[in-house]
Amino acid sequence: MLVCIYKEYSPGPFRWDREATVVQMITGDWKIGDKSHFYIALEEPKLPARCPSAIGRLKYLFFDAYSKAPVLLQTGDSEYYQPEINSLVQKLPNR
DSSP states (O other): OEEEEEEEEEEETTEEEEEEEEEEOSSSSOOTTOEEEEEEEOSSSSOOTTOOOOTTOEEEEOOOSOOSSOEEOOTTSEEEOOHHHHHHHTTOSOO
16 A cells, blocks of 8 residues: 555654555555554664654555554565556556
């Protein structure tokens, strides 16, 4: 699914959360307009200062099971929108 990030924050020293709205579905149980909450676990107790804000950016999330609970993103579970990726995603089956 493709989401637009509208909120990001750190609820604790080793976690970075983002909330987003689904704007495009490829496959799975999510629907356009659904709210998604996902997070990454940090190795250091805070996000590096060089990390720019993601608010307003589009991001692909590569999981399809619907969840109201926050979803932990592992390496490879997401990628920021790029036109090259979008053209490949449009060719995927089960849309």
